[in-house]
Amino acid sequence: MEITRDLKNHKVQLSENAIALVKKICRRFNYQEGELINILHAVQSQFGYLPAEIQELIAKELDISVAKVYGVVTFYSFFTMKPKGKYPISLCMGTACYVRGAENILNEIKRQLNIDEGETTPDGLFSLSSLRCVGACGLAPVLLVGEKVYGRVAQADVRKIISEYKAGCLTHPTKE
Amino acid sequence: MVTLTIDNKTVEVPKGTTVLEAAAKVGVEIPTLCHMKLDNLEIENKPGGCRVCLVEIQGRKNLAPSCVTEATDGMIVKSSSIRVMNTRRTIVELILSDHPAECLTCAKSGNCDLQSLAIKMGIRELHFSGEKSVHREDKSPAIIRDMDKCIMCRRCETMCNEVQTVGVLSAVNRGFNSVVSPAFEQDLQDSACTYCGQCVAVCPVGALTERDQTGAVIRALSNPDKTVVVQTAPAVRAALGEEFGQEAGTLVTGKMAAALRRLGFDYVFDTDFAADLTIMEEGTELLDRLTRHLNGDSTVKLPILTSCCPAWVKFIEHNFPSLLDVPSSAKSPQQMFGAVAKNYFAEKLNVDRKKLVVVSIMPCVAKKYERGRDEFAVDGNSDVDFVLTTRELSHLIKLANIDFHTLPDEEFDQPMGMSTGASVIFGTTGGVIEAAVRTAYELYTKKPLPKVEFEELRGMEGLRHATIDFGGLPLHIGIAHGLGNARKLLEEIAAGRSQFHAIEIMSCPGGCIGGGGQPFHHGKSDILKKRQQAIYQEDRNKPIRKSHENPFIYQLYEEYLGEPMSEKAHHLLHTKYFDRSTVFEQDGNASETDDKK
Helix, strand or coil, rough: CCEEEEEEEEEECCCHHHHHHHHHHHHHHHCCHHHHHHHHHHHHHHHHCCCHHHHHHHHHHHHCCCHHHHHHHHHCCCCCCCCCEEEEEECCHHHHHHCCHHHHHHHHHHHHHCCCCCCCCCCCCCCEEEEEECCHHHHEEEEEECCCEECCCCHHHHHHHHHHHHHHCCCCCCCC | EEEEECCCEEEEEECCHHHHHHHHHHCCCCCCCCCEEEECCCCCCCCCCCCCEEEEEECCCCCCCCCCCCCCCCCCEEEHHHHHHHHHHHHHHHHHCCCCHHHCCCCCCCCHHHHHCCCCCCCCCCCCCCCCCCCCCCCCCCEEEEEHCCCCCCHHHHHHHHHHHCCCCCECCHHHHEEECCCCHHHHHCCCCCCCCCCHHCCCCCCEEEEECCCCCHHHHHHCCCCCEEEEEEHHCCHHHHHHHHCCCCHHHHHHHHHHHCCCCCCEEEHHHHHHHHHHHHHHHHHHHHHHCCCCCCCCCCECCCCCHHHHHHHHHHHHHHHHEEECCCCHHHHHHHHHHHHHHHHHHCCHHHHHEEEEEEEEHHHHHCCCCHHHCCCECCCCCCCEEEHHHHHHHHCCCHHHHHCCCCCCCCCCHHCCCCCCCCCCCCCHHHHHHHHHHHHHCCCCCCCCHHHHHCCCEEEEEEEEEECCEEEEEEECHHHEEEEHHHHHHCCCCCCCCCEECCCCHHHHHHHCCCCCCCCCCCHHHHHHHHHHHHHHHCCCCCHHHCCCHHHHHHHHHHHCCCHHHHHHHECCCCCCCCHHHHHHHHHHHHHCC
8 A cells, every 4th residue: 555665775655645544543542652552553454564664653643762663563573564465475384284284385485485484575476474273274284365265285286376376367365 | 667677687668668779778788780770860770670689588489579579568588598699690690691701802891780790699600501692783973882792671771761752772672682772773873862872871781882982092192293182071070080999079180181191182171161162152142142032033032052962962953853943053162172173273383173183081972973073074174083981081091001099180281271160060960051140140230240159050850940130130041951851841942831041951860970971870879969069169169260251261252253153253163953853753743743632
């Protein structure tokens, strides 16, 4: 959403709409410092990540230091400062998926995309994260691209799934 | 009141007292590391994080950190049982296991609380080894952050956030990776850091230190092509003695001048001379603004704020860009001295300014930053070349094998060593405004002061105010030390609610006597009080106690500058301020802020 990203400098330019949205969320929580985590949650759900410029804006709105905001963002692993890819890939590493070979799948994705967990490909298409149990253990191992679920994934399927998105034959699976 | 027993001693304390404080009352000194309390400044850091102050409390399963455990009635405490001693030793060893063993070359060696603790615990061997946390070293013009040495005591965070409200330092990341850092792990020089140095002043280890320039000064002194002049700030003479084992509050003005001469400085001058000059300019500016204001000139802004403190100047540039026309345009004494030395004095000596080296001895680390500001240089040649802190000067004296104690008391050189009592008190909170009032009163009322000392402007409270009768005109004066207190006065000004005509602001608690470059107080705030008394004593000892009566200041105006606020004075002695706020600080408009509140 309305963020222009300068990939080289990791600098982003927030649009008027983006600024207004962050301000609105801060207002919704009454500018309470104690609501910082909830505000970060709400903002990240809108933008997918929390770039420095957004943290600066939140700090200003709540009248707290940006170092404090950054401290909270870096403390909780849920928050991320790296933008998710257009197609965020999540792999379930819960018990059932794990025993059915999720780790091999994870390594295969890493190899195919040449990124680590928590990272995004330089072209901005894919990002990779792991999660714990999506409640579909019967389909283990489970892989998600956005909100689309792939069950009983084999190592050999990985290349096919990725190339489908690369070719653009599947539309953006996340909610706009 | 509650009654408890600590190491078999019974003590009665008010409810709410911690076990640590109760123990101190009966002479039991429980070792601490992260804990710090500066009594008369209302500054306290007790995250209960280091666990060094653990004690055994009868009836409790676990050992309790005494700094955050409230004393209760009937409590039986043991501070030195075998269990406590063993645990405390293990804790210190664990802290040391993630600490670089670089004591021999560490800037903090000899002044390090962790080192002292290791000595006290008799640690001869480290039983734990493993991964160590590694961080990038951050070298700003004033402060060096070497976070490998950080023990996460959070004292710097308390100073930066609660006391100074600068908000640059915060604990970031998690677990083993956690570290105190500016946002986005940027360097201090890219942040809104004011370089006040209060983080350095309280850091128990060598994680935060000043940028050492003693080497550069030695090189200048040994260069036969250079004429090296030195200036010493008022607060240095009231604290330098501590570095040589003297009682806090011992004045060492004469010995300091003698030591500087033996170090090889060609001219030993005094920043106090420039402080008198500051009063001439700032006092005249105050009267000018005041008279215009009284005559109904609506373009003139009051209050006028003092501008001697570089950390405070940087603070207003970052945080209150709309108020940049409020501080006096007068340069700080350090920079006035540099400008006069590199122009007037260089001309007098017939020396090119590039061959004249100006060294400052300052109680401050922000002065290291101030000297490097672009506007204080001519063709890349800075008015002040190097700044040493009080601590660095003591290192230099020790290095040169000078026996400080047996030095005779010597005088400063002339003309820029002549100063009045008014200039000496610049070193303490309330001093600059008192010096300004002494001069402004006489210039305004054309009558001699009935009493030179203004007790109503003195003290240690963070925010003070007084009204001085200027021959029928009540002059309202505000004083703040500590940037958190300054922020309160600035917010009043921004909201148009300020009642003051003039305000003095100093960044450091206590003023320059508590500066980030002073000998470490190790949490003993009475040291600041003693330094303050020494400053006032020096004032009383001076034959001349008003800046406008300094004969060499007269000479300087007559020979060179003309009169206060003249064009030449403006060019050399005044400056301007810059908006350093970030994008979002700029765009905050008033209506937005209003609907928030």
